[in-house]
Structure formats: structure tokens, C-alpha cells
Amino acid sequence: MTYAIEVKDLVKQFGDFQAVDHIDMKFETGKITALLGPNGAGKTTTISMILGLLKPTSGTIQVLGQPVGTKALRERVGAMMQDVKAPDGLRVDEVLQLFRSYYKKPLSLTQLLDISGLHGEAKRRAASLSGGQRRRLAFAQCLAGDPEMILLDEPTVGMDIEARGRFWDTIRAMAARGRTIILTTHDLEEADAVADYITMIAKGRVVAEGTPAALKAQTALRTISFHVQTIVTEAELLSLPGVEKVEITGARIRLHVQDTDRILAELLKTSWGVSDIDVSSAKLGDAFRILTQ
Amino acid sequence: MNMFIAQTKAESIRIIRSPFFMLFSILMPLGFYFLFASLNGSDMKVQSTTYAPFAMISMTAFSLIGTAMSQFGIRLSYERRDGWVRLLKLTPLTPSTWIGSKMVAHMIVHLLTIIVIFGAAGLVYSIDLTVIQWIVCGGWLWVGSLPFLAMGSLLGTMKNADAVIAIANILQMGLAILGGLWMPLHTLPTWMQNIGEWLPSYRYAHGAWNMLNGSGPAFLDVIILLVVGVVFMVLSGYILNRREAL
Numbered sequence: 008m009t010y011a012i013e014v015k016d017l018v019k020q021f022g023d024f025q026a027v028d029h030i031d032m033k034f035e036t037g038k039i040t041a042l043l044g045p046n047g048a049g050k051t052t053t054i055s056m057i058l059g060l061l062k063p064t065s066g067t068i069q070v071l072g073q074p075v076g077t078k079a080l081r082e083r084v085g086a087m088m089q090d091v092k093a094p095d096g097l098r099v100d101e102v103l104q105l106f107r108s109y110y111k112k113p114l115s116l117t118q119l120l121d122i123s124g125l126h127g128e129a130k131r132r133a134a135s136l137s138g139g140q141r142r143r144l145a146f147a148q149c150l151a152g153d154p155e156m157i158l159l160d161e162p163t164v165g166m167d168i169e170a171r172g173r174f175w176d177t178i179r180a181m182a183a184r185g186r187t188i189i190l191t192t193h194d195l196e197e198a199d200a201v202a203d204y205i206t207m208i209a210k211g212r213v214v215a216e217g218t219p220a221a222l223k224a225q226t227a228l229r230t231i232s233f234h235v236q237t238i239v240t241e242a243e244l245l246s247l248p249g250v251e252k253v254e255i256t257g258a259r260i261r262l263h264v265q266d267t268d269r270i271l272a273e274l275l276k277t278s279w280g281v282s283d284i285d286v287s288s289a290k291l292g293d294a295f296r297i298l299t300q
Numbered sequence: 301m302n303m304f305i306a307q308t309k310a311e312s313i314r315i316i317r318s319p320f321f322m323l324f325s326i327l328m329p330l331g332f333y334f335l336f337a338s339l340n341g342s343d344m345k346v347q348s349t350t351y352a353p354f355a356m357i358s359m360t361a362f363s364l365i366g367t368a369m370s371q372f373g374i375r376l377s378y379e380r381r382d383g384w385v386r387l388l389k390l391t392p393l394t395p396s397t398w399i400g401s402k403m404v405a406h407m408i409v410h411l412l413t414i415i416v417i418f419g420a421a422g423l424v425y426s427i428d429l430t431v432i433q434w435i436v437c438g439g440w441l442w443v444g445s446l447p448f449l450a451m452g453s454l455l456g457t458m459k460n461a462d463a464v465i466a467i468a469n470i471l472q473m474g475l476a477i478l479g480g481l482w483m484p485l486h487t488l489p490t491w492m493q494n495i496g497e498w499l500p501s502y503r504y505a506h507g508a509w510n511m512l513n514g515s516g517p518a519f520l521d522v523i524i525l526l527v528v529g530v531v532f533m534v535l536s537g538y539i540l541n542r543r544e545a546l
Contacts, residue, residue, distance in 0.1 A: 058390055078392055086390045092382040096314035108306030109391045152392070 009036045011156050011187035012057060017066035019052050019211075026052040028211035029066075034189050034204075039182050041202035042191040043295065049211040050191040051089065054160050057189075058086050071156060082110060085154030087145050089161050093133035100129040103147060110152030122177055123147035124170070138165040146174065157181065159190040163197065175201050195295050207295065223288065230287050231270060232261040236280025247273050303393060304401050311405035315371045316412075324370065325413060329363040330420055332482075342425045346484055348513040352425035357512065358481040360417045360441050361505040364410050365475060368448035369455065369468045372406055376456025377464040403449060410445045414438045429512070437508045440517065444504045447529030451500075454536040457543075475501035500528040 012034040019027040027049045034040045042050050055061040057068055059076030068075050071083060094102060100116060107113035120126045123143040128136060133144060142165050149157065157178075163171050178201065182188055192198050198205050199219045206216040215222055235258055244253045244262060247270060252263035264270045267286050274281045315321050333355055342352035379385050388398055418438060421427060429437070451471075458464050476482055478492055479501030485493055496502050503524040507517030 060386060060389060078394065081390060081392045084390075088383060088387060088390070090383055091387050092384065094310075094314065094379075094384060096317040097310060101310060101313070105306055105310045106391065108303050109393045148387075149390075 010034060011036045011071055012189065013069045014053075014057070015067045017053070017056065017068065018064045019049075019056060019061065020064040026211055027056070027063075030208070030211070030213055032206050032213055032216070034187060036187050037182060037185045038203040039178065039188045039190070039201055040204045040206065041198035042189065042208060043193070043195065043198045043205050044191075044208040045193055048208045050193075050208060051160055052211075053208070054086075054088075054158055054189075054191055058084070058158060082152060083155045084158065085149035085152060085156070086158040087149040087160060087162055089164070091145055093136060093141050093144060095132075095134045097133055098130055099125050099133050099136070099144060102133045102144065103151065106148045106151035112153055113151050114153045119147040119151060122150060124173060139167055139170050142166055143170060143174075146177075154186070156187040157189070159188070161192060162190055163192075163194070229265075229267045230261055230263050231267050231274075231284065232259060232287075233274065233284045234258050234282045235260060236282075237278070239279050304397055304404075307393065307397060307401035308404045308408070311402050312408050314375075315367070315405060315409045318371065321367060321371055321409075325363045325367045326416060329359040329366075329417060333359040333417070333421065334424070337425065347486075347509065349509070352421065353427045353429060353512050354484070354509060356418065356421040356427065357437065357441070357505050357508040360414055361444075361479075361501065361508070362476050362481045363413055363417060364441060364445040365448050365481075365501060365504070366472050367410065367413065368406065368445055368452045369472050370452075371409075372402065372449050373452030373455030373468050374461070374464050376402075376453065377458055377461040380456075380459070381461040399453075406449055407442070407445075411442055414441055433511060433514075437511045440508045440511060441504070444507065444525055447500055447525045447532065448504075450529045450532035450536070454532045454539075457536050457539045475499055478502070479505065481505055498524065500524055 010033045012032075014030060014032045017027055017030045018025070030049075030053065042053065044050050052061065056063050057070060057075060059080075070080055073080050097105070100120075103116055103119045107116065107119070114122075120129055123146060125136075125140065125143060125147070128140060133141070136144060142162070146159075146162065149159075163174060166174060178188055178190075182203075190202075202219060204217070205219055205222055207214050207222070239255075239260065241253050241255065244250060244255075244260065247262070249265040249270060250262050251265070254261040254263075262270065271284070271286070274284070336355055337352055340351050342350065344351040346354040389395075415438075418434065422434075452468075455464050455468055455471075458467075478488075478496045479485070479499045480488065480496055481501060485496050485502060488496065503518075503521040507521040507525075510517055510521075
């Protein structure tokens with residue numbers, strides 16, 4: 008297994024504020040990895056250091072086997088940051104041609120227009136594009152050099168559903184071609200749906216990492232809900248093995264548990280007249296909330 | 301090299317397409333030129349020449365100072381604020397190629413501006429200059445615009461882009477009026493003349509005014525422009541390097 012990025016003991020201090028607090032992480036080559044965390048968790052700071060835009064207070068970062076910030080590396084890495092305005096005075100095709108000129112082996116203009124879906128807007132001024140179109144242009148710009156590794160900071164903010172779909176299709180196709188993709192997001196469903204691997208960070212630390220399925224299994228509780236015939240107290244429910252939380256709505260009870268198989272057996276042994284049982288797997292969101300609290 | 305040419309082309313296009321450039325660096329200087337020349341009479345005596353060539357120099361100087369301050373200075377500040385500079389840092393484009401191509405783009409646009417204003421003045425009024433005089437006057441104004449690019453680059457280091465606009469406009473107007481570009485310096489109050497003599501804007505135009513009557517720029521013209529250029533370049537370079545180190 009090879010790693011496109013290896014981050015060791017990374018720290019970034021802004022005055023008294025520790026934005027990144029001794030982070031260790033690795034991003035596997037050819038995979039889509041999501042850096043997931045609430046706002047202010049240190050995602051953008053981490054990405055900025057990986058890109059060489061910010062100097063770490065301490066720690067080391069290796070990107071594609073090299074130290075960050077070299078020109079050779081910028082040839083191989085594409086990045087899309089948040090909140091970049093389009094340059095005034097240039098048309099969409101002119102912006103893309105300009106970015107193509109920076110690289111030795113650029114993608115063709117047609118390919119870039121395909122990726123961004125901006126064929127119809129090619130002759131329009133970049134500054135007159137809508138927010139979503141501008142994001143798509145920024146995405147095409149970061150792919151101009153046909154990079155081996157792509158870093159995306161909150162890529163789909165401002166995109167509509169259709170653009171988002173096309174965007175993720177492109178990302179998946181690139182990963183299939185062996186490109187390494189790292190994206191930051193605070194959108195759990197997005198990370199769950201797209202990423203091969205998720206690194207969750209909160210308050211500048213890595214709080215969990217793994218595949219979306221492993222993260223759910225490892226950290227999240229499952230819920231089991233059912234009807235009862237008799238009156239059952241909360242204390243009785245909490246005394247069952249592995250029950251973390253109880254919600255009672257009339258005759259319907261919902262339990263948050265670690266191990267649903269075990270609790271199911273216990274429930275059937277009781278004399279409460281348990282019926283209409285519904286087991287649901289945890290959502291990544293539950294895991295996320297628990298871990299980042 | 302390809303990168304440099306593409307970047308220079310893009311930067312030139314951006315300046316020329318800017319409505320502010322069109323208005324403040326072309327239309328306004330030309331408008332005022334013809335207005336003043338018709339009010340004062342194009343053959344009114346000014347120093348040892350007439351108003352038409354004299355004001356042609358003043359208004360070209362005014363135009364180029366404006367382009368250097370706004371299109372270079374204000375734009376640099378805005379590009380930094382809008383994340384454009386950060387974005388370019390992620391590409392193989394080096395900062396020196398970027399700044400270098402911006403300056404080359406400016407020099408291309410400045411040359412075009414000189415041709416347009418000289419051309420318009422020459423077409424409308426019979427300006428009695430030899431071919432050599434046209435060329436050296438234009439050449440002086442062209443090369444002499446470099447110190448103002450250096451001033452622009454210092455403005456461009458400022459973080460508050462909106463403040464840069466205000467400062468650039470005040471500076472540009474102050475330099476133009478006190479430097480005798482709007483009205484000849486000798487028509488201004490003495491205290492203004494005393495300040496004006498030392499301003500790079502006056503020295504900039506003065507060098508070319510001298511050329512109109514066949515003499516060369518004064519020693520002080522060259523020195524003041526050189527000093528201004530070097531000081532502002534070093535200053536903005538120092539500020540940018542210090543910021544990089546953070």
C-alpha cells in the first residue's frame with residue numbers, strides 16, 4: 008500500500024489558538040479520502056499546510072514522497088480552494104487556456120470544458136458566471152495539468168444537485184484512473200457516499216478514521232424500536248445489557264444500543280409482549296456527533 | 301516561456317478590457333486634453349512651446365500614472381484579497397514570472413496608450429515635432445512609467461483593498477495637480493510650486509517637456525525618478541518577503 012500524503016505530528020498554532028493539534032495521518036494513493044469535521048475543526052488549515060500555503064508550527068508532511076511547496080510537486084498536484092473569485096476581464100476559455108499554459112502536459116481545452124460542463128459558457132466572461140458555474144470553472148482549473156493528486160476544499164458548496172452528481176462522477180472516474188483525491192467536507196452524507204476512507208477531525212485532532220462502514224460499526228449505536236403490551240419503566244430498559252439511551256413514546260420504545268443481536272434475544276425473553284420490532288443501522292451522522300462532541 | 305507569454309497576454313487583455321482603464325486612462329485624459337486645448341487655444345505659449353504639445357505630454361503622463369497606480373496597485377491588492385494570488389501559488393507559475401508578466405503587460409499597454417494619445421493629438425492639432433522628438437518623448441514617458449509601477453506595487457501590498465482605491469485616487473490626483481499636469485506648474489501658487497518641483501509626476505512630465513524644445517531631461521528629473529523607483533521597489537519587495545516568511 009502506498010501513500011500519497013504522509014503527515015506526522017503536525018501542529019499549527021495561531022497565537023494562543025492551536026488550530027491543528029498533533030495530527031498524524033496518511034492518505035492512500037488512488038483512493039478518495041474525506042477529511043470530515045465540523046466548521047473550525049482545522050480542515051482548511053491542514054489542507055493549506057499540505058499544499059504549502061501555510062508553514063506548520065512543527066511536524067512533517069510528505070506529498071508524493073517529497074517535501075511540500077516545490078515547483079515539481081505543483082506540477083503534479085491540483086487543488087481547489089474555497090472562495091476564489093474568477094479573474095475579471097477574461098472569458099471562460101481564456102482562463103482555462105491560461106491555466107493550461109502553466110503545465111507541461113495539460114488536458115485539452117475540450118476535456119476541461121467537458122469536465123466543467125461549461126461548453127455553452129466558453130465565450131462568456133468568467134466573472135459573470137453564477138456561483139455554481141464558477142465552482143465548476145475552479146474545478147476545471149485545478150485539473151488543467153492532469154494532476155496525480157487532487158485536493159478539494161469543500162468542493163460542492165454552491166453546486167446544485169445535477170452539478171454535484173456530475174462532479175462526483177468525474178471524481179470517481181479520476182480515482183478509477185489511479186488519481187488520489189482528498190476532499191474536506193462537513194457534509195456527512197457526501198463523505199459517506201463518495202469516500203473510500205474517512206478521517207474525522209475535531210478541534211484540531213484526528214478523532215476517528217476508517218472506511219465509512221467501519222466507522223459506523225465501530226462508533227455508532229444502532230437503534231431498535233418496538234411496541235410493548237405492558238408498562239415498562241426507563242430504569243428497567245436501561246438495565247438491559249448494552250443500552251445507552253432510551254426514548255419512550257406511548258407504547259413505542261426506542262433503544263440506542265451497541266449490539267442489536269444480543270438485545271433482541273433479551274427482549275424476546277421478557278414478559279412485556281414485545282412486537283413490531285424495527286432495527287435500524289446507525290447513520291454516519293450519529294457517529295460524527297458522538298465523536299466530535 | 302510559454303507560460304510567460306500566456307500570462308502576459310492574459311494580463312494585457314485584462315487591463316485593456318477594464319472599464320476603469322478605458323475611462324480613466326484613455327477617455328478622461330483625451331477628453332480633458334481637447335477641452336483644455338480648445339479653452340486655452342492650442343497655440344497658446346507655454347514655457348518655450350505651445351499648449352497642444354505641452355498638454356499632450358501632461359495628459360499622457362497623467363494617464364500612465366493612473367494606469368500604473370490603479371491597474372497595477374489596486375489590482376494587486378484585490379487579487380490578493382480575492383484569493384487569486386493564493387490560487388496561483390498552487391500552480392507551477394512562479395511569483396517572479398507572475399509579477400514579471402504583469403509588468404511586461406503594463407509596458408505593452410503603456411506603449412499603446414502613448415501611441416493612442418500622441419496619435420489623437422497629432423491628428424487634431426498640427427504639432428511641430430521631428431520624428432526623433434516624437435520618439436524620444438514617447439520613449440521617455442514609456443520608460444519613465446516604471447517608477448510609478450513601483451509605487452503601484454507598494455499600494456498592492458496593502459491588505460485593505462478598499463482603502464487602496466481611496467489612497468490610489470488621492471495619490472494620483474495629488475501627483476497630477478501638484479505636479480503641474482492639470483495646469484502648468486508656474487500658474488499655481490508658490491507654495492504648491494515648491495512642493496511640485498520635487499514630485500516624481502512633475503519630473504516625469506518635465507523631462508518630456510524639455511524634449512519638446514530640443515533639450516534633454518534635467519539631471520534632477522532622472523535622479524528623482526530613479527530614486528522613487530528604487531525606493532518603492534525595495535520597500536514593496538521587503539514587505540512581501542517579510543509576509544512570505546510568516
